[in-house]
Structure formats: structure tokens, C-alpha cells
Amino acid sequence: MSTEHPSGNVHVITHPLVQHKLTLMRRKDASTNSFRRLLGELSTLMAYEITRDMPLSDIEVETPLETMTGKVIDGKKLVLVSILRAGNGFLDGMLTVVPGARVGHIGLYRDPQTLQPVEYYFKMPSEMEERDIIVVDPMLATGNSAAAAVAKLKELKPRSVKFMCLLAAPEGVATLQKAHPDVPIFTAAIDRELNDHGYILPGLGDAGDRIFGTK
Numbered sequence: 001m002s003t004e005h006p007s008g009n010v011h012v013i014t015h016p017l018v019q020h021k022l023t024l025m026r027r028k029d030a031s032t033n034s035f036r037r038l039l040g041e042l043s044t045l046m047a048y049e050i051t052r053d054m055p056l057s058d059i060e061v062e063t064p065l066e067t068m069t070g071k072v073i074d075g076k077k078l079v080l081v082s083i084l085r086a087g088n089g090f091l092d093g094m095l096t097v098v099p100g101a102r103v104g105h106i107g108l109y110r111d112p113q114t115l116q117p118v119e120y121y122f123k124m125p126s127e128m129e130e131r132d133i134i135v136v137d138p139m140l141a142t143g144n145s146a147a148a149a150v151a152k153l154k155e156l157k158p159r160s161v162k163f164m165c166l167l168a169a170p171e172g173v174a175t176l177q178k179a180h181p182d183v184p185i186f187t188a189a190i191d192r193e194l195n196d197h198g199y200i201l202p203g204l205g206d207a208g209d210r211i212f213g214t215k
């Protein structure tokens with residue numbers, strides 16, 4: 001259950017359970033425990049939506065009664081790529097519904113001089129050219145890290161790339177779509193704007209701090 005954003009390849013997941021849980025997560029007095037639990041539940045629900053068009057192939061299966069042709073997910077295992085560190089908050093919930101998925105990690109920090117993302121960690125499964133990728137990061141803020149991560153992943157020539165976040169700022173959507181118009185964005189909401197410190201308004205604060213209980 002999602003609606004297409006007028007700007008194109010952006011899907012806002014409008015399922016009532018997703019919207020309800022997102023609102024609970026936004027509350028400033030949500031504990032680390034409940035924030036993390038809600039993120040886990042939300043990522044399971046969002047994983048269900050984002051995998052809706054995964055290609056299937058036919059296989060023969062023997063039931064206790066006869067042989068039939070069944071459907072299975074086609075190709076090599078899906079890869080979930082977490083943008084460190086907040087992206088890790090999405091992994092457990094998504095792996096609940098796609099337990100065989102492989103997991104990659106990308107670490108990026110913002111250079112204080114150029115304000116551009118600089119990579120400090122990159123670890124992916126093998127045979128990426130035969131795989132579908134879902135890049136996960138709860139907050140699509142400026143979009144610079146997401147765009148850089150997708151550019152780096154495209155060098156590995158994967159079969160497809162999608163991007164999944166919890167909240168997006170219009171600025172982040174524009175940046176990622178401009179750099180990678182072929183990459184669909186799945187989000188639970190598009191908020192109003194970014195503030196001068198790069199936080200999404202109204203947002204939910206620092207997703208990494210809220211997931212890990214740091215400050």
C-alpha cells in the first residue's frame with residue numbers, strides 16, 4: 001500500500017500500520033527500547049512493500065500428493081546495504097521477512113571542509129553483478145550520502161538498486177533522484193524541510209542516537 005509522489009520514482013508507504021508506528025517513533029519521549037522495537041516492526045512492513053515486484057521463477061516441487069510447478073524468488077540472494085550506522089536499525093526487521101538476504105555495509109562521513117561524503121568502510125558480498133540491492137538508511141536528509149553510496153554500488157553493476165528510508169526531506173529526494181533517476185525511493189513520509197544543521201523537520205531527531213541510545 002503506497003502512493004506515488006508527483007516527482008516520479010518515489011513511493012510513500014501509506015499503510016495504516018506504517019503510519020501509526022512512525023507517529024509513535026516521532027514522539028520525543030519514546031524510549032530507546034520502544035523506538036528500536038517500532039523501527040524493527042516498521043522495517044518488516046516496509047520490506048514487504050519494497051520486495052513486491054521481485055522477479056519470480058518456476059521450479060518443480062513435490063508435494064506429499066503430486067508434483068507441481070511453484071514460484072520462487074529468481075536469481076542470487078538479495079543484498080541489503082546498510083549506510084552506517086543508522087541503517088543497521090533496519091536490518092533485523094527486514095531479515096525477518098528475507099532471512100536469506102546478504103548484507104553489505106557502507107561507512108561515510110562528511111568532510112568538514114568540502115561537506116562532501118567520504119567513504120571509510122565498504123564491505124559487500126561477492127557476485128554483486130547478479131544481485132538486486134536495497135540500500136537502507138532511516139533518514140534521507142541532504143541526500144549526499146545516499147547518492148554517493150548508490151554511485152559506489154553501481155560500479156559493481158548490480159541487477160537493480162532501490163533505496164529505503166523512514167523519513168525523507170524534499171531536498172534529499174531531489175538530490176538522490178537527480179543523481180540516480182533510475183533508483184526508486186521507498187519512504188514512510190516526506191517531511192517539510194531540512195534545518196540549517198541538516199536535520200529533517202518535523203522529523204524524529206537523530207535516528208542513530210535514538211536507535212542506539214547515544215547522545
Ligand code: URA
Binds near residue numbers: 139199200
Ligand atoms: N539524520 C538524522 O538522524 N536525523 C535527521 O533529521 C537528519 C539526518
